Every structure is written in C-alpha cells, then in structure tokens.
Amino acid sequence: DAGVIQSPRHEVTEMGQEVTLRCKPISGHNSLFWYRQTMMRGLELLIYFNNNVPIDDSGMPEDRFSAKMPNASFSTLKIQPSEPRDSAVYFCASRTWDRSNYGYTFGSGTRLTVV
Amino acid sequence: AQSVTQLGSHVSVSEGALVLLRCNYSSSVPPYLFWYVQYPNQGLQLLLKYTSAATLVKGINGFEAEFKKSETSFHLTKPSAHMSDAAEYFCAVGNNNDMRFGAGTRLTVKP
Numbered sequence: 001d002a003g004v005i006q007s008p009r010h011e012v013t014e015m016g017q018e019v020t021l022r023c024k025p026i027s028g029h030n031s032l033f034w035y036r037q038t039m040m041r042g043l044e045l046l047i048y049f050n051n052n053v054p055i056d057d058s059g060m061p062e063d064r065f066s067a068k069m070p071n072a073s074f075s076t077l078k079i080q081p082s083e084p085r086d087s088a089v090y091f092c093a094s095r096t097w098d099r100s101n102y103g104y105t106f107g108s109g110t111r112l113t114v115v
Numbered sequence: 116a117q118s119v120t121q122l123g124s125h126v127s128v129s130e131g132a133l134v135l136l137r138c139n140y141s142s143s144v145p146p147y148l149f150w151y152v153q154y155p156n157q158g159l160q161l162l163l164k165y166t167s168a169a170t171l172v173k174g175i176n177g178f179e180a181e182f183k184k185s186e187t188s189f190h191l192t193k194p195s196a197h198m199s200d201a202a203e204y205f206c207a208v209g210n211n212n213d214m215r216f217g218a219g220t221r222l223t224v225k226p
Contacts, residue, residue: 033213033214035216042216042217042218042219043205043216043219045213045214045215048212048213055212056212056213091158091159093214095214102147102164102166103149103161103164104149104161104209104214105161106151106158106159106160107158108157108158109158
C-alpha cells in the first residue's frame, strides 16, 4: 500500500491566488480528514468526510476554504483567494472503520507558503 | 466533546535517562488514544495506540504508554532515551467521529 498521498509537497503562491491541495486516501478507508499545522495553533482539524460525505466542517477557518471529496479515492482542499496567514502545513489523513485495525494514517503533508 | 492536554511544551532529558511525556484527555465516550511523533519537516508517524484492549500499550522505538481511566491519562514513556528520539510528540484522542490533537511536546535529548 502506498499510504496516503498528498500533492504537491510544497506550494508557493502569491496572495490572492487560488490554491488547490490534493489527497488520495488509502484504498478501503472510509473516512478522510484535513488538518492544518501552524506554530501558533498546532494541529487543527479543518474538515472530515465519511463515505465521501462532509460530516463536520466547523474547523474550516472561513469561506475562502472549501473541500470536496468527489469519490472514495480523491479529495481536494481549496483556498480562494489565498492570504499570507494561510501559510501552514496541511495534512490529509484517512481512517478505516474496521475496529480491529482502527487508526489514522497521515500523508506527508503540503507545505503552503503564501507571499 | 473531546480534548487533550499535554503537560509541558518542552522536555529535556539526558541520553540514557527515562523519558516521560504527559497526556491527559477528556472524552464523553470511551476514547481511542494515540501518540504520534513528528521529526523536523516530516509528517506524523504513529508510535502507538490504545483501542480499549490492554491498558499498557507497547509501540515502536521502545516507547510504551499506559491508559489510566481513573486519572484520564495516557502518559508516554521510554526507559532509556536515545539521541534519535529528539522530536515533537503529539497525544491525540479519537472516537467514532474524529481525532483531536494536543499542543505537542518537544523532546530534546542531551548527550
């Protein structure tokens, strides 16, 4: 298994531009999570999906952020327009509901820098 | 609601000394508990997890943690620190919905 795959690994963009982060979860995992990591706020849960359906997006900072999961093997997190304060590392994680193998697997993250 | 408190944002130990990283949780339902490690500029790696089986959980790299319901704690220990253990450690609490992280503890290992 290739694990959770995130792309790109690094993204540098100018303020005001649209940014799209991508995630491919582990095949067979039922839930997908987007986290943001900053020095000031630590690891924050932004949104999560169960069976491709958004369940809780209360962690999404504002309307500039949106996330989609069109199918079981792909999710995107979009920021439009981007601002310097969005600079952070964004992690995607997937999880199985199988209690015998319960756990979250994280991708390597996307380091976003907005200048 | 669920949350995690990690006591001590920085812990420094000498090589060969005991490592103890503290974690207390709050959860309205029986929790799943995790410890993750993050090395500089890398992702999160699972050290160990508690999922309502044995209360003493052994993980990778010689780490272990004990679930104590009466104390709502899940402290991480290692008998003898190694230089390679220097990293950021995160405690997390999960349930059937999501997982929430503590603020993290940065472990420094002195030669």
